[in-house]
Amino acid sequence: xxRSTTSNWFGVAPAWLVIGIFGLLPMFIMLAISFMVQDPYGxxxxxxxxxxxxxxxxxxxxxxxxxxxxxxxxxxxxxxxxAAMTTILCLIIGLPVAYFIARQPEDKRNLYMLLITxxxxxxxxxxxxxxxxxxxxxxxxxxxxxxxxxxxGTFDLLYTNTAIFIGLVYSxxxxxxxxxxxxxxxxxxxxxxxxxxxxxxxxxxxRHVIIPLARPGIVAGSLLVFIPSIGAFIAPELLGGGKRMxxxxxxxxxxxxARNWPFGAAVSIxxxxxxxxxxxxxxxxAKGQGLPAGGH
Amino acid sequence: MxxxxxxxxxxxxxxTAAQAEGELNIYNWVEYTSPEMIAKFExxxxxxxxxxxxxxxxxxxxxxxxxxxxYDVVMPSQHFVEIMVKEGLLQDTGVGxxxxxxxxxxxxxxxxxxxxxxxCAPWQWGTASVAYRKDLYGKELTSLKEFFEPDEAVKGKxxxxxxxxxxxxxxxxxxxxxxxxxDAEDAKAVQALFEGQKPFVVTYNSENQxxxxxxxxxIMANNWxxxxxxxxxxxxxxxxxxxxxxGVVGWFDSACVxxxxxxxxxxxxxxxxxxxxxxxxxxxxxxRYSNAIAGSEAFMDKDLAEADELKVPESVPVKFGQxxxxxxxxxxxxxxxxxxx
Amino acid sequence: xxxxxxxxPGLRLWTALFFFFLYAPMVVLVAYSFNVNKLAMIWGGxxxxxxxxxxxxxxxxxxxxxxxxxxxxxxxxxxxxxxxAALVLVREAGFRGAGLSNALISMPxxxxxxxxxxxxxxxxxxxxxxxxxxxxxxNIIIAHCVFCIPFAFMPIRARLxxxxxxxxxAARDLYADAWKAFRFVTLPLLxxxxxxxxxxxxxxxxxxxxxxxxxxxxxTTTLPVYIYSMIRNGITPEVNAASTxxxxxxxxxxxxxxYVSRPKKT
Numbered sequence: 001x002x003r004s005t006t007s008n009w010f011g012v013a014p015a016w017l018v019i020g021i022f023g024l025l026p027m028f029i030m031l032a033i034s035f036m037v038q039d040p041y042g043x044x045x046x047x048x049x050x051x052x053x054x055x056x057x058x059x060x061x062x063x064x065x066x067x068x069x070x071x072x073x074x075x076x077x078x079x080x081x082x083a084a085m086t087t088i089l090c091l092i093i094g095l096p097v098a099y100f101i102a103r104q105p106e107d108k109r110n111l112y113m114l115l116i117t118x119x120x121x122x123x124x125x126x127x128x129x130x131x132x133x134x135x136x137x138x139x140x141x142x143x144x145x146x147x148x149x150x151x152x153g154t155f156d157l158l159y160t161n162t163a164i165f166i167g168l169v170y171s172x173x174x175x176x177x178x179x180x181x182x183x184x185x186x187x188x189x190x191x192x193x194x195x196x197x198x199x200x201x202x203x204x205x206x207r208h209v210i211i212p213l214a215r216p217g218i219v220a221g222s223l224l225v226f227i228p229s230i231g232a233f234i235a236p237e238l239l240g241g242g243k244r245m246x247x248x249x250x251x252x253x254x255x256x257x258a259r260n261w262p263f264g265a266a267v268s269i270x271x272x273x274x275x276x277x278x279x280x281x282x283x284x285x286a287k288g289q290g291l292p293a294g295g296h
Numbered sequence: 297m298x299x300x301x302x303x304x305x306x307x308x309x310x311x312t313a314a315q316a317e318g319e320l321n322i323y324n325w326v327e328y329t330s331p332e333m334i335a336k337f338e339x340x341x342x343x344x345x346x347x348x349x350x351x352x353x354x355x356x357x358x359x360x361x362x363x364x365x366x367y368d369v370v371m372p373s374q375h376f377v378e379i380m381v382k383e384g385l386l387q388d389t390g391v392g393x394x395x396x397x398x399x400x401x402x403x404x405x406x407x408x409x410x411x412x413x414x415x416c417a418p419w420q421w422g423t424a425s426v427a428y429r430k431d432l433y434g435k436e437l438t439s440l441k442e443f444f445e446p447d448e449a450v451k452g453k454x455x456x457x458x459x460x461x462x463x464x465x466x467x468x469x470x471x472x473x474x475x476x477x478x479d480a481e482d483a484k485a486v487q488a489l490f491e492g493q494k495p496f497v498v499t500y501n502s503e504n505q506x507x508x509x510x511x512x513x514x515i516m517a518n519n520w521x522x523x524x525x526x527x528x529x530x531x532x533x534x535x536x537x538x539x540x541x542x543g544v545v546g547w548f549d550s551a552c553v554x555x556x557x558x559x560x561x562x563x564x565x566x567x568x569x570x571x572x573x574x575x576x577x578x579x580x581x582x583x584r585y586s587n588a589i590a591g592s593e594a595f596m597d598k599d600l601a602e603a604d605e606l607k608v609p610e611s612v613p614v615k616f617g618q619x620x621x622x623x624x625x626x627x628x629x630x631x632x633x634x635x636x637x
Numbered sequence: 638x639x640x641x642x643x644x645x646p647g648l649r650l651w652t653a654l655f656f657f658f659l660y661a662p663m664v665v666l667v668a669y670s671f672n673v674n675k676l677a678m679i680w681g682g683x684x685x686x687x688x689x690x691x692x693x694x695x696x697x698x699x700x701x702x703x704x705x706x707x708x709x710x711x712x713x714x715x716x717x718x719x720x721x722a723a724l725v726l727v728r729e730a731g732f733r734g735a736g737l738s739n740a741l742i743s744m745p746x747x748x749x750x751x752x753x754x755x756x757x758x759x760x761x762x763x764x765x766x767x768x769x770x771x772x773x774x775x776n777i778i779i780a781h782c783v784f785c786i787p788f789a790f791m792p793i794r795a796r797l798x799x800x801x802x803x804x805x806x807a808a809r810d811l812y813a814d815a816w817k818a819f820r821f822v823t824l825p826l827l828x829x830x831x832x833x834x835x836x837x838x839x840x841x842x843x844x845x846x847x848x849x850x851x852x853x854x855x856x857t858t859t860l861p862v863y864i865y866s867m868i869r870n871g872i873t874p875e876v877n878a879a880s881t882x883x884x885x886x887x888x889x890x891x892x893x894x895x896y897v898s899r900p901k902k903t
Contacts, residue, residue: 011725012738014718015786023745023783026756040622041379042354043361059630071637093655096645100652113832114891115656119663120840121887122880123864129872130662132504133669138511140665158513159499170658174840178833179792185829186800202645216798220791223743224837231749241499242458245636252751252847256354257459258629261755268752275747276740283736321855326866327873331694347696348858349866355850358755362762366855503868510679523871530676 027272034265042259052266072250072267076274079247082236083229086168090176090225091218093169098180098217099210102187113181116174128167128238135163135239159241167235172228176221183217184210227275247271320562322347323356323367328420330582337569343562360385360554367554368563371419374409374548378619381415387553388414389564396571404588407548408616416550417567418588420580422606423614424462425544427519427527429509431534440470440540443516444489446496454496455505455517460632462545463518465617469543476620483627490635500636509535520547522585525605537605543613548588663884670877687878697863697879703774704860707849708842710778715785715838716831719793722786724823727797745784753784754851761852774857777849781842788841789834796830 034052036044057073058066101112119127134140137156145154157163187210195205211218233248245253247267254264322329326349334345348367350356353376359365360380372380380386391397392406392413404421406413426443430436433450437443444467446454457463467489468475473482498514505517506527519527524537551570553563570576576587577595586606593601600606608614620628670688674681691697722742726735745753757780764770772779808822809815824831846861853862864876 008725008729008732009734011721012734015722015738015742015790018714018718018779019741019745019783019786022757022760022779023748023753024741026753026760027744027748029759030752030756038622040625041361041383041619042357071633074637096648096651097655099645100648109829110832111891111895113836114894116659117836117840118884118887118891119659121843121883122663122666123861123876124844124846125861125864125868125872126666126876126880127662129504130666130669132507133665134662136507136511137513152512156513170662173655173659175788175837178837179795182792182830182833183795183798186796186826206645213799216795217792220795223746224788224791227743227746237458237501238503242501243494243497243499243636245633248749250633251749253459253629253633255358255751255755256352257461257632259354259625260629265752268749271749272744272747279740279743323855326696326863327871346856348853348855349863350850351862351865351868359758359851362758363766503872506676506871507679510676526871527676530674530681531679 030265031269034262034269036262038260038262040259042255042261044261049262052260052262053270055263056266056270075245075250076247076271078244079230082164082168082246083226083232086165086172086229087176087222087226089165089169090172091222094173094176094180094221095214095218098177098184098214101177101181102184103189109181109185113178116177120174124171124234127170128234131163131167131170131239132158135166158239159243161240164236164240167239168229168232171232171235172225175224175228179220179224180214180217183220184214187213223279230271230275318343318559318562320345320369320559320566321367322369322566323350323365324369324371325349325351328371328583330579332582333570333575333578336575336578337566340569341562341565343559343565357385363556365554366558368557368559369551369566370554371549371551373617374407374546374550375617375619377409377416377550377552380552380554381410382619385555386415387555387557387560389416389553389560389567391415391417391567394564394568394571396568399571399573399589399591401588401590404548409548410550416552417571419549419551419570420583420585420587421546421548422521422585423539423544423546423608424457424466424518424520425540426516426538427505427509427524427535428516428538429512429534430536432512432515437516437536437538438541440466440542443538443540444470444493446493446516450515451496452498453513453515454493454498455508455514456493456497456500457518458500458502460628461617462547464628464632465545465615466518469545469615475615475618476624478621478623478627480627483631487631487634490631494635506531506535509533521605522583525603526584528605529599539609539612541612543615544608546614546616548616666877667881667884670874670881672874672877675873676871687873687875688882690875691878691882697860697875700858700860700863701879701883703857704843707774707778707781707859708839711781711785711842712789712835712839714778714782715789716793716835718782719786719789719834720827720831723790723793723797727794728802742790743787746787750845750847753780754848757783757848758851771854773854776852776854777857777859780848780852781845784845784848785838785842788837792833792837793827793830796827796833800826 033044035048035050037047037049039045054066057069059069060066101109104112132139135157136142137153137158142152142155146152191209192205195209196202231248231251233246233252236242236244236246237249251264251267254260254267320343322345324347329347334347337343338345353373356370356372357376357379360370361383377386397413400418404418410416426437428437443454464486465475467486468477471485471489473485477483499508502518505514505519506523508514509517509527510531510533519537521537524535528535551567553560553567557563570579571589573589573592574595576589577592580587580592581597581600584600669680671683671685672680673684673686722738725732726739729735761771761776804826805818805822808818844861846865849859850862850865853859860879864872867873867876
């Protein structure tokens with residue numbers, strides 16, 4: 001095609017240079033750590049051990065025999081479920097918005113994009129605190145209700161699952177909307193006109209024209225929401241009450257409080273392997289169906 | 297002529313003192329270093345101080361272990377001092393021989409985590425226990441039983457720390473078990489206690505206990521004494537800090553010098569400086585925690601010197617957390633992960 | 638009048654609700670920056686004391702400057718790298734190494750932050766001990782650049798997919814210069830993706846705490862590191878004040894941009 005293989009490599013070389021050296025090499029350190037022996041006070045000691053991986057599925061009984069242990073699998077499953085739900089909610093909320101913005105006059109579109117990102121110039125922790133103020137008993141909403149004679153605590157969503165989802169969706173919405181917009185913006189609206197003539201209803205037009213056109217954006221956005229939210233723990237802890245551990249907290253806990261670096265590393269390696277395999281499977285399936293490759 | 301030269305030299309020296317005396321890089325929690333005290337230190341010594349901040353002892357340990365941090369003074373808590381000494385991360389500063397070491401309250405001289413007074417100077421200390429809304433609870437909280445095995449009245453109104461460090465030790469105190477036990481039976485007892493408490497818990501959280509107490513989301517909550525005092529003063533609600541008869545968990549932060557610190561001599565000057573009553577009093581007034589220097593009360597704010605939260609009743613034992621062995625730590629880890637699975 | 642093509646009822650309302658959802662916490666945050674009470678979440682009355690404190694004591698201001706500096710530089714590098722990579726990986730998807738390159742670029746997304754933090758810290762310490770490599774704030778910028786790249790890359794790639802190649806081809810025939818064709822044809826077409834990617838990269842850099850804290854050295858405290866270190870002694874409305882100023886400044890910049898870039902009506 002247009003370029004030779006050499007110039008292809010030239011294009012991806014900067015990415016390889018930066019991520020390869022400062023992202024991939026450190027990960028090899030992590031892989032090594034996951035097979036080392038735990039240092040009692042954080043860090044690792046030299047030596048080979050698969051204990052960390054064994055610990056993920058089994059626990060040792062007093063006589064050192066292995067018993068199947070589902071604690072960690074539970075935590076992983078819960079985190080993935082939460083991330084999937086967050087992704088779907090972000091998509092449902094974000095797609096109409098991205099479509100609306102893409103249809104605005106050109107000079108307004110960039111303004112809208114900026115408006116979407118400005119709230120995220122503030123820190124995640126501070127945004128989460130603002131949500132606590134809104135959701136809590138005697139908070140911004142509850143206090144206003146009391147003016148109208150409602151009992152204190154009428155509106156008290158803090159420490160519920162709803163609060164977790166509000167927090168997660170809020171945190172990740174721009175990561176869905178912006179890629180969606182980037183791929184919808186190039187849409188030729190004559191296509192929809194043609195579709196409106198072809199199909200009976202607008203909703204059918206949406207299904208058969210808009211969504212397929214938005215697909216690269218849906219893939220990009222879903223990746224940017226789903227993967228990071230697997231490891232999210234600020235919202236589940238602060239808004240959800242932290243009664244159930246998330247994968248992100250589990251890994252953090254292992255590196256910090258529990259000072260068990262090999263196990264923390266092993267859980268992370270397993271998580272990375274899982275996500276990579278999922279992406280690969282998706283890419284294979286996408287190739288077969290002519291969908292845009294999710295990228296691997 | 298000679299005199300004049302000396303005078304001249306002295307003036308020049310003073311003018312360039314800031315450069316000549318060099319720098320000091322302090323690594324500490326935010327809002328935990330009195331700017332007034334630092335200004336005084338800079339003025340007295342001509343040393344330029346830079347302060348950076350971190351969030352947990354664990355972060356500090358990880359960074360020191362990796363090496364090459366560039367910090368001259370760090371502020372680990374007592375059990376981390378123990379670990380850092382064992383790992384050879386702290387310098388022998390000979391703090392015991394410093395001029396101001398004699399100012400230490402005898403109770404805090406040569407503590408268990410630094411028995412030969414070789415490493416660290418005391419910074420601030422306090423306790424962890426339970427704060428509660430007396431008006432909503434309706435009575436005085438006198439036993440840890442009321443926190444671990446609460447009445448139906450406070451169901452869904454109990455707040456517990458989000459990490460096991462201190463609350464696990466509180467459970468040990470209540471059950472009469474030793475800290476850092478390697479016995480699985482002890483861990484099982486603690487586990488059962490936590491599991492029984494869980495239905496009463498509104499949240500495992502170490503951040504907004506003050507707000508939750510003030511607006512009634514929780515009626516009793518794990519808290520630190522200085523934090524609880526601030527909640528009482530700022531929220532104007534009936535928040536009390538309990539000193540249960542079984543005892544409370546103590547924490548003690550010290551100023552230490554990591555191995556490889558570039559400005560070790562300046563760091564030692566700082567350690568000596570903070571053992572003077574009038575200096576550490578500035579620090580206590582700012583951070584609002586107790587210090588370990590006798591005679592500093594005279595320089596402290598009145599409300600602070602008189603606060604109930606900072607006065608541990610004679611009858612209540614204070615037990616300081618220790619660095620646990622890997623086996624013991626693993627038990628704690630398992631109990632906690634199981635609780636929140 | 639006929640409804641415009643592709644119009645759906647309720648879209649405007651939906652978008653309005655979306656922005657309400659986005660800005661409701663901002664309003665609360667700004668309001669509580671004027672809270673006299675030191676307890677960030679208990680309203681005690683109106684006061685500007687936190688703004689005064691912000692301007693009279695350093696710390697937080699310096700940290701904010703560090704954050705902005707890191708975010709701007711890391712974003713620029715990440716976007717440039719992402720554009721170069723996306724051009725190749727979308728258009729020459731068949732080339733050997735494309736799959737591997739795609740995987741490499743999304744890797745920073747997948748690694749939990751604490752793991753990146755610890756691994757990068759150990760790596761930087763090794764570099765320092767072996768070859769004396771230590772750039773101070775530069776270390777933080779490099780680390781940020783790594784995890785910003787996928788966030789810049791994804792929207793740009795989405796934009797490029799299915800993009801019409803005819804225009805660029807025509808331009809290349811005209812100019813016969815690959816750079817000019819890119820500069821005057823491809824890049825403008827790519828712009829919405831670039832802007833989206835840049836904004837995401839910027840936001841993600843501005844928010845990072847765990848990684849930054851691990852690799853930061855003396856004098857390189859950033860705003861998130863500062864804010865998280867406050868947790869132990871209680872977060873005060875001072876942080877709200879700092880956030881409010883940041884929002885105010887960015888809103889002002891946006892407004893100026895809006896007026897300047899507005900096409901003149903004839």
